[in-house]
Amino acid sequence: MAHVTKAWALLLALSGASTVLSVAVARGALSGGEVTLGGAAILALAWAKARTILNAYLRLDEAPAFRRGFGLTLALYALLLLALYLAG
Amino acid sequence: MTDRPDTDGSPFDDLPGDLMIWVLIVSELLVFGAGLAAFLGVRLTDPAGFAAAQDHLHRAAAGVNTVVLVTSGWLAALGAQAVETGRLARARGLLAAAAGMGAVFLAIKWAEYAGKAAQGIGVETHPFFTFYYLVTGFHAAHVAAGIVVLLLVAARAQTREVEAGVAFWHMVDLVWVLVFPxxxxLR
Structure with a gap:
């Protein structure tokens, strides 16, 4: 299977997981701290999707130094979003 | 001393595609990144109000749009690979299909906006919706621009142009996977 096709399949799986989590929260299947954990997991899944697009679709896999730089920046940004979410 | 090409030894030589498209991608990511961080920052002032406003959104439609856009990105990536290997007809077909998926995304977005308008929800209804319309509207404008770019580069089928156009499309995809959650x- 081509690299971009594997990336596409992974993106679909990650998007499905995000949707399942959000539906669980919306239907009240999660409560209290579980909702917060679910939100953190949704952000982690978004971070994984963004990394996949950068590395496979935008081909940063071919440029390891840039992949590390973008990866670190993206991770720090995801942590900022997580901090703002948890503060709410 | 021997003459050397200007690009020899540049740290940017390893970057896939033109440097300028990456400048554009980083600029766009900074704008949308700031918008999303500001959204979560303002949310701190009224978490309950933001949660109530979010309940008016159609999460399933947005989820479908995520599938549509990542699939469109996949088709565009395959199109770029096809043009690199000289399969121009296949490349044009894949890029046109990617643009078509972009049109599907916009149609679903349009239906979403129409639904909000029917409920009397506008930009000034709540700060949540101010951000919602600004961020998703700005993103939708990029999708519209990306469709035009994809169709233009598909028609010419030149490797460098296709690579740049497809990179722009992936940037639109990348922004959406952050905007959507x-x-x-997020609750």
């Missing part, structure tokens, strides 16, 4: 899903 932050605006639609």
């Amino acid at each position: 932050v605006i639609y899903l």
Whole structure:
């Protein structure tokens, strides 16, 4: 299977997981701290999707130094979003 | 001393595609990144109000749009690979299909906006919706621009142009996978 096709399949799986989590929260299947954990997991899944697009679709896999730089920046940004979410 | 090409030894030589498209991608990511961080920052002032406003959004439609856009990105990536290997007819077909998926995304977005308008929800209804319309509207404008770019590069089928156009499309995809959870899903 081509690299971009594997990336596409992974993106679909990650998007499905995000949707399942959000539906669980919306239907009240999660409560209290579980909702917060679910939100953190949704952000982690978004971070994984963004990394996949950068590395496979935008081909940063071919440029390891840039992949590390973008990866670190993206991770720090995801942590900022997580901090703002948890503060709410 | 021997003459050397200007690009020899540049740290940017390893970057896939033109440097300028990466400048554009980083600029766009900074704008949308700031918008999403500001959204979560303002949310701190009224978490209950933001949650109530978010309940008016159609999460399933936005989820479908995520599938549509990542699939469109996949088709565009395959199109770029096809043009690199000289399969121009296949490349044009894949890029046109990617643009078509972009049109599907916009149609679903249009239906979403129409639904909000029917409920009397506008930009000034709540700060949540101010951010919602600004961020998703700005993103939708990029999708519209990306469709035009994809169709233009598909028609010419030149490797460098296709590579740049497809990179722009992936940037639109990348922004959406961050916008979707932050605006639609986080409670």
